[in-house]
Each structure stands twice: as C-alpha cells, then as structure tokens.
Amino acid sequence: MIYLGIIEDQPTIREALTGYLCAQPEFSCVLSAASVEEFLAAVPTMIHRPTLILSDIGLPGLSGIEGLVPLRQLLPTAEVVMLSVYSDAQRVFDSLRAGAVGYLEKDTPLPVIKENLLQVAAGGSPMSPGIARHVIRYFQPAPRLALEPLTAREQDIVRGIEDGLSYQRIADRLFLSIDTVRSHIRQVYRKLQVNSKAELLARGYRR
Structure with a gap:
C-alpha cells in the first residue's frame, strides 16, 4: 500500500x-x-x-x-x-x-x-x-561552432607545431618574431576551438 x-x-x-x-x-x-x-x-x-x-x-x-x-x-x-x-x-x-x-x-x-x-x-x-x-x-554538449578557415600563415604555423618544432624554430623558419608566432597561435586555437598544443595535435588539424 x-x-x-x-x-x-x-x-x-x-x-x-x-x-x-x-x-x-x-x-x-x-x-x-x-x-x-x-x-x-x-x-x-x-x-x-x-x-x-x-x-x-x-x-x-x-x-x-x-x-x-x-x-x-x-x-x-x-x-x-x-x-x-x-x-x-x-x-x-x-x-x-x-x-x-x-x-x-x-x-x-x-x-x-x-x-x-x-x-x-x-x-x-x-x-x-x-x-x-x-x-x-x-x-547535451553545446554544439561546436563552424570552424573558421586558417590563413596561409596560420597554416604554416600549424605545420610547424605538427612537425614538432618549438615556437622559436617556427619563428626562425618563417622569418617571424616569436611574439608574432605566439599571436598567430592564439588565433589558431580560437579558430579551431582548442586550448592547447596537445589538443591541436590530438585532433589532427593538418592542412
């Protein structure tokens, strides 16, 4: 009862x-x-x-x-x-x-x-x-926004990261200052909706 x-x-x-x-x-x-x-x-x-x-x-x-x-x-x-x-x-x-x-x-x-x-x-x-x-x-997870396309320079920096280069070596390869490289990397993270180099590599964003 x-x-x-x-x-x-x-x-x-x-x-x-x-x-x-x-x-x-x-x-x-x-x-x-x-x-x-x-x-x-x-x-x-x-x-x-x-x-x-x-x-x-x-x-x-x-x-x-x-x-x-x-x-x-x-x-x-x-x-x-x-x-x-x-x-x-x-x-x-x-x-x-x-x-x-x-x-x-x-x-x-x-x-x-x-x-x-x-x-x-x-x-x-x-x-x-x-x-x-x-x-x-x-x-339910919030839907991820559509990814913004990377510029040619940002793609170069992603390739450098995926090749295992340090920020300084990426800067040397592209004839940029390390501060400019860091600025581009912040934009890459924002556009690709990642928060770290490890997450970028894990998701395989090679262009």
Whole structure:
C-alpha cells in the first residue's frame, strides 16, 4: 500500500486529485493539505505517515521547492513528486536539486499521474515529456561552432607545431618574431576551438 500525501492550495484541483487517486486500490490517501506548513503540522500526529507526496510549487507560505527540505527532514524515506503549472528549466532543476524524484506538469491527465506515482513507488523518476526535454538539453554538449578557415600563415604555423618544432624554430623558419608566432597561435586555437598544443595535435588539424 502506498500512503499518499497531497499538497495543493487550489481546492478544485486538490479535490480532483484526492477524489481520483484515493479511489485507486494502490493508494491510501492519508493527508491532504493546502500548504507545506499545514502538511508538516499534521504529520507528527499521524499513525500512517505519507510514503509518497505529490506537491504543487506555487503555494502560500513556503513554496513547494522550499518545502522539500523540511519535508525530507520530517519524512526522510518519503518520495516527493512535483506537480506544477511551471515548466521552466530553473524550477525543474531547483526541484530536483532539493530532492524531488519526479516532476509532472499540472495538465497531466489523472490516469497518467497515477501511473507516474506507481513508477515512483517502483523506484522510477517520472517526468512529463516537456520536463524531460529540459533535462536532456542540459546534459547535451553545446554544439561546436563552424570552424573558421586558417590563413596561409596560420597554416604554416600549424605545420610547424605538427612537425614538432618549438615556437622559436617556427619563428626562425618563417622569418617571424616569436611574439608574432605566439599571436598567430592564439588565433589558431580560437579558430579551431582548442586550448592547447596537445589538443591541436590530438585532433589532427593538418592542412
């Protein structure tokens, strides 16, 4: 049996959630509150404490995100899933960093909310599709910009580096000052999006 707690300040939404979820055989709705503070105040007197909490974010008093810390302190084994109209990346990551294990958009159909809560009880971390996209984008590397072409002189310097020459020997070969060679090398690194001679050689930028 999953002992479910719900934190939602809008009565119509709270009633819809409790009316549907409490009628499901997998859940026992042990607490429903309009704020984090009300929820926390009720927990100490309960026989069966919530093992799974569905919480809004935009609440009076402590927000759902701010409430994650005291909720987890009072109920360290309970899992918390956020249910919110907010789908921006900042709130998503703030919630996950604070300890939420799932994040659902508030327009998620009730049967889907149920299935997602069952996933949490089974060890999963459900997210609405739009929320999951934020997470994927966060971990994807930024696309590398198109490489700028090197000038003829910069190509000469790259060849010198690949031939194993020191900056001074490159300067001597090309009849340049060593400061000019260093200036060209900075431009080469910028254009090729590398940060060191080793990276330049590893990527094989011979022209």
